[in-house]
Amino acid sequence: MADFFLQALGQVSSPSVLLLILVGVLFGIIGGSIPGFTVTMAILVVFPFTFAMDPVVTIQHRLAESGLLAA
Numbered sequence: 001m002a003d004f005f006l007q008a009l010g011q012v013s014s015p016s017v018l019l020l021i022l023v024g025v026l027f028g029i030i031g032g033s034i035p036g037f038t039v040t041m042a043i044l045v046v047f048p049f050t051f052a053m054d055p056v057v058t059i060q061h062r063l064a065e066s067g068l069l070a071a
Helices: 002-012 015-033 039-050 055-070
Strands: none
Touching (some): 015 039, 039 055
C-alpha cells in the first residue's frame, strides 16, 4: 500500500505536472471571475487540449480547474 502512495506522490510532484496544475488553477480563477461563464463551459473549452496529455496529468489539471471554478 505504501508503495502505491509513494509512486503516486512521485507522479504528482514532477515539475511538469505542477506547472500544468498551476495553469489549471489560473484558468479556473480567470474563468470563475467571468460573469456567465459556467464550469461546464470552461471544461468544454479546455477539453481539446487534454487529448495529448498523459492521463495522470489530465486528471490533475481537470481537478485543479474545476475546483476553482466551482468556488
